[in-house]
Amino acid sequence: MTTHVPQGAGHLRTDETPPERPASQTDQSSPDAKFPGALVWADERVGAAKGLRFALKKVFPDHWSFLLGEIAMYSMIIALITGTFLTLWYVPSMGHVVYDGDYVPLKGVGMSEAYASTLDISFEVKGGLLIRQLHHWSALFFIVGIALHAARVFFTGAFRKPREINWLIGVVLSLLAIIEGFAGYSLPDDLLSGTGIRAMNGFMMSAPVIGTWMTFFVFGGEFPGEAIIPRLYIAHVLLIPAILVGLFVLHLALVVVHKHTQYPGPGRTNDNVVGFPIMPVYAAKAGGFFFVVFGITALVSALVQINGVWVYGPYDPTQVTAGSQPDFYMWFSDGALRLLPGWLEFTLFGTVWSFNIFLGSLVLLPLVWVVLGAYPFLEAWVTGDKREHHILQRPRNAPTRTAIGAAAISMYLVLALACVNDILAIKLGLSINDLTILFRTMFFVLPVLVFVVTKRLCLSLQRHDRERVLHGNETGRIVRTPEGRFFEAHEPLDEFERWALVDYDTPTPLGLTQGPDVDSRGVARRRGPLAGAQAAVSSFFYKDAVTAVTPAELAAAHHHGEHDALESPSIPQLGAPVNDSTGDDDFSEGHGSAVQAPTHHH
Amino acid sequence: MANPHHDDTAPAMRDDAAAPARSETFQNPGLPPHVPRRADGDPKAAKRAEIQVVVLFTLSALASIAFVVAYFVIDPDLKGYLLGIGEINLFHLAIGVTMGVSLLGIGLGAIHWAKTLMPDEEVVEQRHPQVSGDDDREAVAQTLSHGWRSSQLNRRSALLGSAGGALGLFALPIVLPVIAGLGPRPQGLYTTNWAEGTLLRIDPSGAAIRAGDVTQGSVFHVMPDGWVGHEAVEEHGAEEAMIAKAKDQVIVVRLDPSLIKSQKQREWGYEGIVAYSKVCTHVGCPVALYEQQTHHLLCPCHQSTFDMTDDCNVIFGPAKRALPQLPITVDGDGYIVAAGPFREPVGPSFWERERPGLMGVE
Ligand code: HEM
Ligand code: FES
Numbered sequence: 018m019t020t021h022v023p024q025g026a027g028h029l030r031t032d033e034t035p036p037e038r039p040a041s042q043t044d045q046s047s048p049d050a051k052f053p054g055a056l057v058w059a060d061e062r063v064g065a066a067k068g069l070r071f072a073l074k075k076v077f078p079d080h081w082s083f084l085l086g087e088i089a090m091y092s093m094i095i096a097l098i099t100g101t102f103l104t105l106w107y108v109p110s111m112g113h114v115v116y117d118g119d120y121v122p123l124k125g126v127g128m129s130e131a132y133a134s135t136l137d138i139s140f141e142v143k144g145g146l147l148i149r150q151l152h153h154w155s156a157l158f159f160i161v162g163i164a165l166h167a168a169r170v171f172f173t174g175a176f177r178k179p180r181e182i183n184w185l186i187g188v189v190l191s192l193l194a195i196i197e198g199f200a201g202y203s204l205p206d207d208l209l210s211g212t213g214i215r216a217m218n219g220f221m222m223s224a225p226v227i228g229t230w231m232t233f234f235v236f237g238g239e240f241p242g243e244a245i246i247p248r249l250y251i252a253h254v255l256l257i258p259a260i261l262v263g264l265f266v267l268h269l270a271l272v273v274v275h276k277h278t279q280y281p282g283p284g285r286t287n288d289n290v291v292g293f294p295i296m297p298v299y300a301a302k303a304g305g306f307f308f309v310v311f312g313i314t315a316l317v318s319a320l321v322q323i324n325g326v327w328v329y330g331p332y333d334p335t336q337v338t339a340g341s342q343p344d345f346y347m348w349f350s351d352g353a354l355r356l357l358p359g360w361l362e363f364t365l366f367g368t369v370w371s372f373n374i375f376l377g378s379l380v381l382l383p384l385v386w387v388v389l390g391a392y393p394f395l396e397a398w399v400t401g402d403k404r405e406h407h408i409l410q411r412p413r414n415a416p417t418r419t420a421i422g423a424a425a426i427s428m429y430l431v432l433a434l435a436c437v438n439d440i441l442a443i444k445l446g447l448s449i450n451d452l453t454i455l456f457r458t459m460f461f462v463l464p465v466l467v468f469v470v471t472k473r474l475c476l477s478l479q480r481h482d483r484e485r486v487l488h489g490n491e492t493g494r495i496v497r498t499p500e501g502r503f504f505e506a507h508e509p510l511d512e513f514e515r516w517a518l519v520d521y522d523t524p525t526p527l528g529l530t531q532g533p534d535v536d537s538r539g540v541a542r543r544r545g546p547l548a549g550a551q552a553a554v555s556s557f558f559y560k561d562a563v564t565a566v567t568p569a570e571l572a573a574a575h576h577h578g579e580h581d582a583l584e585s586p587s588i589p590q591l592g593a594p595v596n597d598s599t600g601d602d603d604f605s606e607g608h609g610s611a612v613q614a615p616t617h618h619h
Numbered sequence: 620m621a622n623p624h625h626d627d628t629a630p631a632m633r634d635d636a637a638a639p640a641r642s643e644t645f646q647n648p649g650l651p652p653h654v655p656r657r658a659d660g661d662p663k664a665a666k667r668a669e670i671q672v673v674v675l676f677t678l679s680a681l682a683s684i685a686f687v688v689a690y691f692v693i694d695p696d697l698k699g700y701l702l703g704i705g706e707i708n709l710f711h712l713a714i715g716v717t718m719g720v721s722l723l724g725i726g727l728g729a730i731h732w733a734k735t736l737m738p739d740e741e742v743v744e745q746r747h748p749q750v751s752g753d754d755d756r757e758a759v760a761q762t763l764s765h766g767w768r769s770s771q772l773n774r775r776s777a778l779l780g781s782a783g784g785a786l787g788l789f790a791l792p793i794v795l796p797v798i799a800g801l802g803p804r805p806q807g808l809y810t811t812n813w814a815e816g817t818l819l820r821i822d823p824s825g826a827a828i829r830a831g832d833v834t835q836g837s838v839f840h841v842m843p844d845g846w847v848g849h850e851a852v853e854e855h856g857a858e859e860a861m862i863a864k865a866k867d868q869v870i871v872v873r874l875d876p877s878l879i880k881s882q883k884q885r886e887w888g889y890e891g892i893v894a895y896s897k898v899c900t901h902v903g904c905p906v907a908l909y910e911q912q913t914h915h916l917l918c919p920c921h922q923s924t925f926d927m928t929d930d931c932n933v934i935f936g937p938a939k940r941a942l943p944q945l946p947i948t949v950d951g952d953g954y955i956v957a958a959g960p961f962r963e964p965v966g967p968s969f970w971e972r973e974r975p976g977l978m979g980v981e
Contacts, residue, residue, distance in 0.1 A: 076744040113857030127852060143695055146708070147715050179749045212904060215865075216920060219902020219967040228970050229805035229978065237802045239862045240903070244802070276746055284650030290744045291650065298737045305729030312723030319715020320704060334865035335822060335840065335897065337905050337919050354902070354937055355921040362939035367974040373937050374902060374968070407746060439922055449922055450935055512648040519645050567643050 077299045078279040078292035082169045087303060089162030091310040093194075093265065095155035100201075100254065102148045108134040109250035111206065111243040120327050128206075128331030131246050135205040135326055150318035156198050157323075158314060160346045163191045167389075171422050173409035175278045176393040177402070183271040186264050188390045192382075193261050195346045200253040202344050205324070206246055211332025213343050214245060216351070223374035241334065278409050281520035283513040287407050342436055352435030353377030356457050399554045400524055413482070414521040416475035417558045423471040424464035431460045479563035482518045486510060486566040487574040523562040650741065658735045668735035672728045679724025686717035805971075809964050809980050811843075811867045813945060817957040818844035819871065819894065825850070827954045828871070833892050838909045839871040840897065843957070866965055868897040868905060869945050871955070874914060874928060884930045887946040889955065894945040895931050896965040899923055901938035903967045916942070940968065 052066065059065040077083075110130040116123045118133065119140040138145040167187060170176055176184035199217075203210045218240045221232040237244030276290045285291050293299045329338060343351055354377040361372035396418065397403070412419040434441065435456040442449040489507035496504045510518070658665040689710070699709040772779050818827050819841040825848055828839060845851065846867060851860040876891040884893060895916070899906045904920035914927040915934070923936030931942035943965050946958035964972055971977040 074744075076742055079741075111858075113852055127849060127857075143710075144690065144714055146711050147718070150711075150715070212920065215904055216902045222967045222969040223902075225970055229808065232969075233803060233805045234798070234801040239807050240865050241861050243858045275749070276744065283648045284741075284743070286647055288746050290746060291741045294742055298733050298739075301729045301733035301737060305726045305733065308722045308726030308729065310726075312719045312721075312726055315715055315719035315722055319712050319719060334861060335842075335868040335905050335907075337907050351921070357937050359923075359933050359937055359939035362968060364973055368977075369968045369970055369972045371939070371968045373939060405748060439919070453922075453935075512645075513651040516645060516648050520647070565644075568645055569643065 073294070073296040075273065075295050075299075076276075076290050076292045077295070077303075078277050078285075078290060079302075080280055082173075083277070084306060085162060085166040085169050087162075087306055088310055089159055089166050090265070091307045092155045092159035092162050092314070093261065094307070095311055095314055096152060096159055097258065097262075099148050099152040099155060100258075103138065103152055104254055106134060106138050106142055106145065107131070107204065107250075109204065109247045111241070111246045123327065123330070126331060129246070131204060131206040132326070132331045135207070139325075139327060147315075147318060150323060151314060152201075153323045154318050154321075155314050156201060157344065158310070160191075160194050160198055163187075163194055164346075167191060168422070168426075171392075172412040172415075172419055173278070173280075174406065174415055174418065175409055177406040178397065179405050180271070180275055180278075181393045181397075183268060183275070184393050185390050186268045186271070188386055190261065190264050190268065191389075192386045193257055193264070197253060197257045197261065198344060198346060200249045200257065202324075203249050204246065204253060205326045206332050207326040208329040208332050208336060208338060209324075209326075211241070211334075212337055213347075214241065214332075215334065216354075220374060220378035223371035224379055225368070225370060225375070241332070276407070278407050280409050281411070281517050283516045285408060285520075287405070290407070342440075345433070348436035349429050349432035350378055350381055352432035352438075352456075353381050355438055356432070356435050356453065356460065358457075398551060399558055401551075401555065402524065408520065410521060413475040413478040414523070416472045416479070416562070419475050420468045420472035424468040427463045427467040428460060431456055431463055476561065476563055483563065483566050486515055486518050487571060519565040519567075521565055523564045524559055650743075653740050656735065656739060659739075665736065668731070672732045672736070675724045675728030675731065677724075679721045679728065682717045682720035682724060686714055686721060689713040689717055805978055806980075807862075807866075808966075808969065808972075808978070809975055811961055811965060812846055812863055813843050813867060813869075813957045813960045815957060815959045816950070818950070819869070819947070819955045819957070820844050820847045822868070823848045829953045830889055830892060830949050830955055831953065833871065833873045833955075835873050835875065835891075836911050837873060838911075840907075841869050841871055841894070843867050865903070866898065869894050870897045870906070870909065870916070871947075872909065872914075872927060878914065878928045880928055881930045884944060887944050887958070889947050889949055892947065892955065893927070894947045894955075894957075895925075895927075895942040896945065896961065897942075898966040899938060900933075900940040900942060900967065901936070906942065 052060075056065055056069075108130045112130045113127055114130050114133050116126050116128055116133050116136065118124075118136055120136050123136065135149075138149055140146070142148075170184065170187065199213070203214050218232055218236060221235060222228045224231060233239070235245070235248070236242045237248070277292070279285050279290055279292065282291075293302070330336075342348065354374065357373040357377050359373055361376065362374070363370055363372075435453070438449055438452050438456065441447070442452050445452075489509040492506045492508050494506040496506045498504065656664075658668045693710045693713055695708075695710045697709040698706055699712070701707050701712070767773055819839075820827055820843070822840050822842045827844075828841070833839070842851075842864070845854065846860065846863045851863065855863070871892060871894045873890075873892045874888075876885060879885045879888070879891065879893075885891075887893070897905050897907070899918040899920065901918065901921055901923050904918050906916050906918045906923070906925065908917040908919060909915075909927075910917065916925040916927055916931065918924075918936070918938070921937050923938035924934050925931040925938075925942050926934045930944065933939065933941065943961050943963050945961055947955055948958040950956045
C-alpha cells in the first residue's frame with residue numbers, strides 16, 4: 018500500500034537528491050560504496066546485510082521530548098556498568114566485624130561486613146567513591162528519566178493503539194526500577210537504609226492474614242536477622258537487572274516494530290514517519306547523547322556528594338537520625354504513611370487490620386501501577402476509539418486526559434511533600450500537626466482544583482490556537498487606515514504552520530455520535546450493561562471540547578464583521594484564493610482585525 | 620477486516636464514519652521547503668564547524684590522559700576547599716571532572732557534527748498497519764488447527780487432561796522447597812528478653828541504674844541485663860544481639876507522679892520512674908526523641924507522638940496503639956529491675972497480635 022503526502026511548497030526527499038549537497042552526504046548512491054570486508058564473514062553466516070539494509074535506514078523523528086526515554090536508557094546502562102564494578106568489592110553480608118579501616122571516626126565500631134565494605138569502597142579503593150557516586154546518581158537519573166518519559170508518553174497519547182503493550186512494559190519497568198533502587202539503597206546497611214528496611218518490615222507485618230508469614234519468609238526470621246542484605250543483593254545485582262534488561266530490550270523492539278510516533282506537522286501523516294535515518298545522523302546524535310548523559314553524571318558525581326554513608330554510621334535498631342527520608346522516588350509512599358490517621362487500625366474478631374499502614378504501602382504501590390497500566394484501556398473504552406495512532410496529540414488537544422494527568426501528579430506531589438513534613442515544619446515555622454492536616458485536606462482538594470484549572474488552561478490554549486489559525490499571529494504593529502480605524506496587523510499563518518495547529522480531531526461523545534441503538538454503520542448495537550456509564554464518561558471527556566478550525570471557518574473569518582458567515586454556502590477549497598467580500602485584505606497579505614471590535618467568534 | 624486502517628489518500632487518518640468528510644478539513648501541505656544551514660552553502664562556515672568538532676574530540680582525549688595522570692599523581696586523601704561546595708576530596712574531584720570532560724567532549728562533538736555537517740533534511744519512511752492480512756490469519760488458523768488435530772488432542776481428552784495436570788503441578792517440587800525454605804514460621808513475636816528481676820542496663824555503657832540516680836527529667840535508653848554492647852555480641856552472636864536490640868529497647872524517664880494520669884501507669888512504675896518500649900507501634904522505628912517540657916515521645920520516622928504522662932497513648936501521627944509499658948521495681952540493692960515481662964507484644968501491629976492462638980502460642 019502506498020500513501021502519498023500531498024506536495025506543498027516543500028518536497029519529500031525520498032528519491033531525489035538536492036543538487037547542492039555532495040553525494041557522500043546523502044543516503045543515495047555513493048560511487049565508492051563497497052560492502053565492508055569485515056561484514057562478509059558475518060553475512061555469509063547470518064545474512065547480516067539483509068537485516069542491516071533496513072535497520073540502518075530506519076527513520077527516527079527528532080524532538081527534545083523523545084530524549085527523555087534515552088536519558089532513562091543511558092542511565093540504566095551507566096548503572097549496570099558501575100554496579101558491576103561495585104560488586105568487585107562490596108560484601109553482601111550482615112556478619113559482624115569491628116571496623117579497622119581508613120575512616121578514623123568509625124574505628125573500633127561494630128558493624129556489618131556490608132557496611133564495612135561500603136566504607137572500604139569509599140575510602141580505600143582508589144576511585145571507588147567516584148564509582149559509588151556514579152552508581153547512585155545514575156540510579157536517580159534513571160528513575161527521573163523514566164518518570165519524565167512516561168509523562169511524555171501519557172500527555173501526548175503515545176500509549177494509544179497499537180502501543181498499549183509497550184505502555185504496559187514501561188509500567189512494569191518503572192516499578193522494577195524503583196524496587197531495584199530501593200534494594201540498592203538498602204545494601205550499604207547504614208543507619209539510614211537500615212531504617213528503610215525496618216519500615217519495610219513493618220509494612221509487610223501489617224498485611225492481613227499473611228503478614229507475619231511473609232515477613233518471616235522474606236527476612237529469614239525475626240527482624241533484622243542476617244538474611245535480608247544477601248537476599249536484597251541477589252535481587253539487586255541479578256534478578257531485577259535481568260528482568261529489567263529483558264523487558265527493556267522488548268520495549269525497544271516494539272518501538273522498532275511500531276516505528277516511532279511523531280508530533281503533528283506538515284508532511285507528517287498517520288501513515289509515515291518523518292525524521293533522520295540511523296545512518297549517520299541519528300546514530301551520531303543518540304550515540305553522542307549517551308556520552309553527554311554519562312559525562313554530566315560524572316561531573317555531578319564529582320561535585321555533588323550523595324549518600325555519604327559514613328556520616329550516618331552503621332545500622333543499629335535502637336537508633337535513628339531525625340529527618341530520615343528514603344530516596345525521593347519512595348517519598349510518596351512514606352508520605353502516605355505519615356498522612357494516614359491511626360484510627361484506620363482496628364481489631365475485628367480478634368484479628369488486626371492496620372489500614373493505616375498497608376494502605377500507604379502494600380496497597381498504594383501496586384495500586385498506582387495497576388491504575389497506570391489500566392489507563393490506556395480505560396481511555397480506549399471511554400473514547401470508543403479503535404484506530405491506530407501514530408501522530409501524537411499536543412497535550413492541550415486532549416484536555417481531559419491532560420487534566421487527569423496533572424491531577425494525578427498533584428496527588429503524588431502532596432504525598433511526596435508530606436514525606437518531608439517534619440523538615441517543612443521546621444523550615445516554615447509551622448506546627449507539624451497543622452501541616453499534616455493541611456496535607457490531608459490537600460490530598461483530596463488539590464487534584465480537583467488542578468483538574469479544573471488544567472482543563473480550563475488546555476481549552477483556552479486550544480482557543481488561542483484557533484485564534485492564530487483564523488486571524489494569524491499578532492505582530493504588535495498597530496496600523497491606521499485612511500478612515501481612521503486602528504488595526505493590529507496580523508500575520509497569517511502559512512499552510513505549514515497552520516497544519517500543526519489543525520491536525521487533530523476531537524471525537525464526539527460516544528452516546529451522541531452513535532445514537533442509542535444503532536452504530537455508525539446503522540447496525541443495531543449490542544449494548545452492554547456498562548453502556549450508560551461509558552456514554553457518561555465519554556461525555557465527561559469530550560463534551561466541552563474545542564474542535565480544530567475547518568477551512569470553512571477560516572474562510573468565514575476573513576469576512577470582516579460577518580462573524581456568522583459560517584452559514585454562507587460557499588465552502589472554499591484550500592489554496593484557492595478566497596474573494597473577500599470587503600476586499601480590503603486577502604490571503605496573501607497580512608490582514609488586520611479591528612481593535613475596536615475584538616469579538617471574534619471561535 | 621484485514622486492514623481496518625487503510626486509506627489511499629492522505630492524510631489518511633480518518634476512516635471513522637464520525638469524522639468529518641475530507642472537504643471539511645485542511646489538507647496536509649507536505650514537508651516545508653528545506654532551509655539550508657550556514658555550513659551548507661558557506662565552505663568557511665563548514666570549516667569552522669569542522670574545527671569545533673575536532674576541538675571537542677581533542678579535549679576529550681586530553682581529559683582522558685589527564686584522568687590517568689591525576690589517578691597516579693594526586694594523593695587520594697588530599698583535601699581542598701571549593702567555592703560553593705565546601706571541603707572536598709581533590710583526588711575525587713580531579714578524576715570525576717576529567718572523566719566528565721572526556722565523556723562530554725565525545726558527546727558534544729558528535730552532536731555538533733551531526734547538527735552542522737551531516738544532512739539535516741528529514742526523510743520519510745512509510746508505515747504499515749500492524750494488523751496482518753487475512754491470508755496470514757487464515758494460514759495461522761490452519762496450522763493451529765492442524766497441530767491440534769494431528770496431536771489428536773481433539774479426540775483424546777484423557778491426553779489433554781493428564782498433560783494439563785502434569786504441567787500444572789510440575790513446578791511444585793521446584794517452588795515449594797524454595798518458598799518453604801525461605802524462613803521459619805513466625806515466632807518470638809510475643810516475647811522479649813525482659814523477665815521478672817531483669818536488671819535495666821544503660822545502652823551502650825552497660826551501667827545499672829539506681830532509682831535515686833534518675834532525676835526528674837532525665838532519660839535513659841536501656842537494654843535488659845546480658846544484652847548490652849560488645850558483650851552481647853560475644854555471648855549471643857551478632858544476629859541474636861541485633862534481634863534483641865530491635866525488640867527489647869526501652870526508654871526510662873522520671874515524671875512528677877502528680878502528672879501521671881493512669882493508676883496502672885503509676886503502679887507499673889516506681890516513684891514516678893516509668894519504662895516503655897522504645898519500638899514504635901507504627902512500623903517499628905525507635906521512638907527516640909523525648910521532649911522534656913511536654914513529656915512527649917516523638918518517632919522521627921513518621922512523627923507519631925506519644926504522651927508519657929498518659930500511658931504513652933498516641934496523641935498525633937499514624938500510630939494507633941500506645942507504647943507498651945514495662946513494669947519495673949527496685950531490687951534489694953536499690954537498682955531498677957523489671958517487675959515482669961511486657962504484657963503485650965512490642966512493635967508494629969500484626970494480624971495475630973490479639974490472638975496468639977492463631978500462631979500456635981498460648
Ligand atoms: C539499573 C538499575 C540500578 C539501580 C537503580 C541501582 C541502584 C542502586 C543504589 C541507589 C545503590 C546505593 C548506592 C550507594 O549510595 O551506596 C546501589 C548499590 C549497589 N548496586 Fe546498584 N543499581 C542498579 C543496578 C545495579 C547492577 C546491575 C549491579 C551489579 C551488577 C549493581 C550493584 C550494586 C552494588 C554491589 C551496590 C552496593 C555497593 C554500594 O552501595 O556502594 N547495581 N544500587
Ligand atoms: S515508625 Fe514511628 S511513626 Fe512510623
